[in-house]
Amino acid sequence: MKNNRKFLLGMLTVIVALLVACGDASDESSVTLSDNAPQNDESSHSDSTENASNMENANTDNMDQENNDVIKKEDTTNNEPVKEAPSTKNEYIEKLNAAKKESEELEAPDSSTYALKKVEDDRFDIWDQLLNEIYGELKEQLPPEKMDPIREEQRNWIDHRDDSALEASLKYKGGTQEHLEYVAVLANLTEKRCFELVEDYL
Numbered sequence: 782m783k784n785n786r787k788f789l790l791g792m793l794t795v796i797v798a799l800l801v802a803c804g805d806a807s808d809e810s811s812v813t814l815s816d817n818a819p820q821n822d823e824s825s826h827s828d829s830t831e832n833a834s835n836m837e838n839a840n841t842d843n844m845d846q847e848n849n850d851v852i853k854k855e856d857t858t859n860n861e862p863v864k865e866a867p868s869t870k871n872e873y874i875e876k877l878n879a880a881k882k883e884s885e886e887l888e889a890p891d892s893s894t895y896a897l898k899k900v901e902d903d904r905f906d907i908w909d910q911l912l913n914e915i916y917g918e919l920k921e922q923l924p925p926e927k928m929d930p931i932r933e934e935q936r937n938w939i940d941h942r943d944d945s946a947l948e949a950s951l952k953y954k955g956g957t958q959e960h961l962e963y964v965a966v967l968a969n970l971t972e973k974r975c976f977e978l979v980e981d982y983l
Contacts, residue, residue, distance in 0.1 A: 870983040894957040905968035
């Protein structure tokens with residue numbers, strides 16, 4: 782009986798010791814777990830912070846790349862030759878040359894005074910219309926302080942043109958050539974004035 786009691790007491794002691802040891806181990810593991818929990822939180826927080834930071838960096842990189850692409854596109858656009866609109870002066874020089882060619886191609890069907898006068902009338906019409914167009918363009922383009930002297934100059938020029946044509950025609954006063962000479966001088970002086978206005982003021 783004594784041996785059995787000793788044996789039971791020994792077993793109980795071993796069981797209690799085992800239980801105590803298990804209890805300590807579970808406490809330690811719970812302590813370890815609880816100690817690790819904040820670390821996991823911190824590591825997960827730092828991971829999420831890193832992820833957010835990486836995403837921001839990626840977004841910034843993407844934006845930088847897009848900006849670079851835009852700049853590159855602008856650069857390539859700027860490198861392309863830009864077609865300039867033709868200047869008004871060049872446009873009117875072309876019109877003058879076309880009018881000169883047109884007036885030179887006018888021919889009388891015969892050598893009668895009437896036919897020759899018709900050619901000169903047509904020449905004068907070509908240049909007079911172009912002169913009015915050029916003068917209108919100057920009025921649109923130039924400010925009043927620049928246009929006022931040109932307006933005065935134009936009035937004086939018209940008087941000079943008409944006087945010159947009349948003077949030239951007086952050589953044929955009373956003859957069939959009188960009107961022909963008058964219109965021919967008008968056409969010649971008007972052509973010259975068109976070129977002057979374009980060269981000097983446009």
